[in-house]
Amino acid sequence: YNNYAVYHGGVFHGEDIQETIIQRSIFIMNQAGTGGSVAIKMPAYVTISYSQFKCNIAFQQGGSLYVQIVKHKTSKIRLSFIVFISTEYKHDEMGLKGIAISVKNAASFMMKYVNFHISIQESPLAMTVIAINVGELKMYLVKMKSMFSIVYLLEGAISKLTELSHVSFQCPFQSYMDKSHSYISSLHQSHIYYKCSRCAHKFYTLASSQYSISHKIIQGHEAKIGKMKCHRCPYHAVCEDGKIQVVSGYWGYKSKYQVIIMYCPPGYCCQGLTCNGYNTCNNHRKGLLCAQC
Secondary structure (H helix, E strand, O other): OOOEOOOEOOOEEEEOOOEEEEEOOEEEOOEEEEOOOEEEEOOOEEEEEEEEEEOOEEEEEOOOEEEEOOOOOOOEEEEEEEEEEOOEEOOOOOOOEEEEEEEEOOOEEEEEEEEEEEOOOOOOOEEEEEEEOOOEEEEEOOEEEEOOOEEEEEEOOOOOEEEEEOEEEEOOOOEEEOHHHOEEOOOOOOEEEEOEEOOOOOEEOOOEOEEEEOOOOOOOOOOEEOOOOOEEOOOOEEEEOEEEEEEOOEEEEEEOOEEEEEEOOOOOEOOOOEOOOOOOEOOOOEOHHHOEO
């Protein structure tokens, strides 16, 4: 917790280790040049499982985790049952960066039951996961939730996405996925990319959309983008950034992804200039039209 390293690995830095195993660990608010929490160089096998990385920072690569391997035909990286929350990097120069994970020169890289909740992005070239010169990438039951552009990138002649199964990329609540900017690259299946946007000014939504892959991919691909619609802001409400708030003296309820607004008895509902949401009650009241004490 709250460790700092100038160069590598805020908590752990290992080099020339044949096998690294990290299990049932929590890494919070650590900082380093590369690998905010963990930096591993020249291993043959890396296994990390049942762990959490939260609010870690790298100034160059790998907000939480950085692994670099001197080309090894049998080198393997396995991540399973892991959560990454709001990891980030900070840098002065432009370049490709891994916000949560950076991996280089592995023969095989697999993620299984890995969740990402990323709420920041400091560069259009930022990527949640960057894997360079990786022979194969396999993802099973991986979930990613973020507002900003997210890219899985593999570079190098032999790099390819070999298997994807039950992988989903979800926009935060009250945002939607731009279909024109969400895809798997047809060139060697080397990219997965998506972008979330908010509804326009004076529009709102009560839903979120997702980009999901529900079966294994060996050759070719099939993806589905969840539907979401932005609705015009109703009278007696204020709509900004996809959110809806009623004005003082009114109350709303949800009906098929839209909000129906009604006049509220004096003193029952929110009395501020604008209210937090569309169904806020005054004092300790609750229920339909805040009629219950």
